[in-house]
Amino acid sequence: MTTHLIDDSPLTRYHKKLIVACSxxxxxxxxxLSIVGVALAGASADLDxxxxxxxxxxxxxxxxxxFGSLIFGPVTDRIGRRVMYTADLLVMILASVACLWIDTGWQLIALRFVIGAAVGADYPIATSLLTEWIPKKSRGAIIGLxxxxxxxxxxxAYLVGFALTSVYGPESWRWMLASGAVFGVIVLLLRMGAHxxxxxxxxxxxxxxAREHVSDVLGRNVTLEEIATLAADEDSPGPGRFTELLRGDYLRRVVFCGLFWMCFAIPQFALFTYGPIILSHMGFSGDGASETLGQIILNLGFVLGALPGMRWVETRGRRPLILGSFFFGALAxxxxxxxPGAPxxxxxxxxxLFTLINSAGNILVFIYPNELFPTQIRASAVGLATAISRVGAAVGTFLVPVSLDTLGTGTTMLIGAAITLLxxxxxxxxxxxxxxxxxASAAQTTATPADLPIGTTLTGPNGAS
Structure with missing residues (x-):
């Protein structure tokens, strides 16, 4: 049996460094995206x-x-992962620092848009680069990480927000939004010297x-023959154009990735962005600090639930994990x-309970888009799937406070259950x-992209439907 140069390689010191940098x-x-959930309380009062x-x-x-993911995914496929790897971080840092001088609502909205665009650019950049270096035996767990x-x-973000609110009050919201620049500089330094x-x-x-990069990472002299084998494995029947994602099996996969990501993201972003507001609607004291503390507990649930998900994605598989997470999350x-008036x-x-279940399957939002498409269009696919997911997530997040005020907390929770069941x-x-x-095998399609309608149910490479 032939050993694949990358898929069957050991995890080296560089791999581990790359995991930290991409993380x-x-x-x-x-x-x-979460610090604004705490900052909005102070900003709302200060900016009226x-x-x-x-x-x-x-x-x-x-x-x-x-817009960031939709535009910069194809750019990343065209000019390379490494070029874009640090540029988006510089935008995040500068926009975060600029938040210190916000004094109108439109300035807050404009800077949050710029930060969102930089975040969207990073999704296809970092996840594609890491996916294309990691061996298959640990790919799911590491990308899920x-x-x-x-x-x-x-x-x-909520810990920082809680600390600043407790010490300086809600008026510290500008410093909350600007604090991301500190972490941005640290990540920028970690990303220096990437292959x-x-x-x-x-x-x-x-x-x-490619031979030089792989030789340096694996610590041995990789031959051009080995690289030629990798090139043959990566060969795609298409020219690697963005338009390939808009037809046939690739389109079905893009829509799947975007929609399931959206169904995870809408309730998750609602909790991250408006968690303290939702908790206050459900009977918490309304003093600000107690709702934020409750939000911290819920966010810890999101982290803890993802840990067994990282194991199950390799031992039980992607499909059982995503089905179980959606079904039981809706029940929660x-x-x-x-x-809604419960204690x-x-x-x-x-x-x-919902956070534990949701986060176990949520690790797939980076795994599926990176595995189901070939290298030539991988970043574009991740970017397009991200864009689809964010259309629904943006609309859903915008409507949460409106739904709480007009439909009530109970109906809003049932809508969240329906989205999860979808x-x-x-x-x-x-x-x-x-x-x-x-x-390469995971990205193969069972037919050429132009042959299949979007609604066709396919069998995956291992027989999964």
Whole structure:
């Protein structure tokens, strides 16, 4: 049996360094997109924001994320992963620092849009680069780790917000928004000296450069014959154009990735962005600090639930994990919808249960988009799937405060359960099993992209439907 140069390689010191460096992006993403959840309380009073403006300020980062991922995914496929690897971080840092001088609602919205665009750019950049270096035996767990680190960033954001609110009051909201620049500089330093993806290099015909990068990472002299084998494995029937994602099997996969990601993201972003507001609607004291403390507990649930998910994704597979997470997550939200006036302990128990279940399957949001597409269009696919997911997430996040005010807490929770159940239905028909496959094998389609209608149910490479 032939040993694949990358898929069957050992985890080297460079791999571990790359994991830390690439994880810095999701950490910043989680931090920057979540710190606003605490900061909005102070910003709303200071800037006199009405309900609609408040909703837009919370959701506009997702709008920016839509454009950032949609635009910079194809750019990353065209000019390379390494070039874009640090540029997006510089934008995050500068926009975060600029938050110190916000004095109008439109400035808050504009800067949150820019930060969202930089976050959206990082999704296809960092996840594609890491996916294309990691061996297959640990690929699912390591790519899933990025989702865990995203959650860690969100938890740290609320800890920082809680500390600043407790010491300096809600008026410290500008410093909360600017604090992301500190972490951004740390991540920028960690990313210095990264190697380009060898899969991307061979896809562009730059075999000698790929040989040099892989030799340095593996600590031995890799031959051009080995690189040629990698190039043959990475060969795609298409030219690697963005338009390939808009037809046939690739389109079905993009829509699947975008929709299931959206069904995970809407309730998750609602909790991250408006968690303290939702808890206050469900009977918490309303003093600010207690709701934030409750939010920290829920965010810890998101982190803890992802840890067994990282194991199950390799031992049980991608498809069982996504189906179970959606089904049982929906069941956890139903009691909150049926009894919205429940005691605080009841609310926290079922919210915490939902966070555990949701986060176990949520690790797949980076795994599936990176595994189901070839190297030539991988970043574009991740970017497009991200954009699709953020359309629904932005609309959903914008409507949360409106729904709480007009429909009530119970109905809002039942809507969240329905969205989660929709994710189960989508995954039941379209989720494929890619566990323990080479990256090239997982990305293979059962027919040429132009041959199949979007609604066709396919069998994956290992027989999963």
């Amino acid at each position: 810095g992006g999701p950490f910043l993403d989680g931090y920057l 924001l009405d309900a609609s403006t408040l909703g837009f300020a919370g959701a506009v980062s997702l709008v920016g994320l839509f 990025l989702s865990v680190v995203w959650l860690v960033g969100a938890v740290v 380009e993806s060898p899969r991307w290099l061979v896809a562009k015909g730059r075999l000698e450069e 939200l139903v009691p909150l919808g049926v009894w 605080s302990w009841f609310v926290m128990v079922f919210f915490f 994710g189960f239905v989508i995954s039941f028909f379209w989720a494929e099993e890619t566990r323990n496959q080479s990256l």
